[in-house]
Amino acid sequence: MGTLGLVAGIAGILSLVVGGGLRKVDLKKGTAEGGGTPSKVLMGTGGTLLALGIALTIVAAANGSTTTPNAQPPATAAGATSSASAPLSTGHPTVDSPSIGPVAASPVVAWGPRILTFASPNISCGLTRADMDVPIVNGDNMDHHDLEWAPWCDDGGFQVDASGKSLNRSSQLSNPDPVTCKQDAQSGNLPNTYGNDLHIGETFCLLTAGGHVVWLQLTSKTGDTDGPTLAFTAIAWQAP
Numbered sequence: 001m002g003t004l005g006l007v008a009g010i011a012g013i014l015s016l017v018v019g020g021g022l023r024k025v026d027l028k029k030g031t032a033e034g035g036g037t038p039s040k041v042l043m044g045t046g047g048t049l050l051a052l053g054i055a056l057t058i059v060a061a062a063n064g065s066t067t068t069p070n071a072q073p074p075a076t077a078a079g080a081t082s083s084a085s086a087p088l089s090t091g092h093p094t095v096d097s098p099s100i101g102p103v104a105a106s107p108v109v110a111w112g113p114r115i116l117t118f119a120s121p122n123i124s125c126g127l128t129r130a131d132m133d134v135p136i137v138n139g140d141n142m143d144h145h146d147l148e149w150a151p152w153c154d155d156g157g158f159q160v161d162a163s164g165k166s167l168n169r170s171s172q173l174s175n176p177d178p179v180t181c182k183q184d185a186q187s188g189n190l191p192n193t194y195g196n197d198l199h200i201g202e203t204f205c206l207l208t209a210g211g212h213v214v215w216l217q218l219t220s221k222t223g224d225t226d227g228p229t230l231a232f233t234a235i236a237w238q239a240p
Helices: 003-018 038-065 178-186
Strands: 109-118 128-131 147-150 157-160 166-169 203-207 212-222 229-238
Touching: 109 128, 109 212, 157 166, 166 178, 178 203, 178 212, 178 229
Parallel strands: none
Antiparallel strands: 109 229, 128 147, 147 157, 166 203, 203 212, 212 229
């Protein structure tokens, strides 16, 4: 039943209870259609209006307390995210972390840096030899010889010995690294080099029989000019 029908029904019932019906009043004649005095007619009219007001009040209260069935919450726009689950914004664009590639391992130092001295031999065509894997210069029980200093021999000088793989001048005068030193050593063998051909500060690279790369820098020459005692600062790495 609609709201207007409900209002009319309730108003009709209350009108009967109050006891007044709506009548047409002729004020000049002082009578009402169907009889009765004006005061009674007005009382009946007032009762009807009162009944109508009560009916409207009841209907309004009923409508206010009624919950629409299957009520749904306000629809959320497609693709919208609630504030509880949305990520906080900093107001700045997101910057990806730079990709970090693999870090190269540091060279493994086998020994050094240390001072190695090659004494001038006291006899004709004498030799000063060194095992540069240990290192030992002119020591007893050396397994092999990588370098020799033979200033008095015709086919001598400062050179790689039989067990050494290669010896050559180095392009690195300071801060040597094993990769470059290995390349320098493999670039060719140093020819027979005598005292007058050796100069303070120059550098050499050696590949040893035991798999090391050795960098040497001549730091001093003492004694006889043709056959001096040589001192080197040297460092060795495992061959890269």
